[in-house]
Amino acid sequence: MTAKCKQEAVKRVDRGEPIDLVARSLDVSAADVGRWLKKAVYAGSRGFERR
Numbered sequence: 001m002t003a004k005c006k007q008e009a010v011k012r013v014d015r016g017e018p019i020d021l022v023a024r025s026l027d028v029s030a031a032d033v034g035r036w037l038k039k040a041v042y043a044g045s046r047g048f049e050r051r
Helices: 003-014 019-026 030-048
Strands: none
Touching (some): 003 019, 003 030, 019 030
């Protein structure tokens, strides 16, 4: 999953779309989307960059 795709997923949840629907549409788990949300909160968009 690209960083841009993860950022878009986070934006969708921020706009009020349920995590499970976002996850299902991307064929990932709700836990994955939850981790992306946490990264976005703690590290901003830099949290999605590869290390």
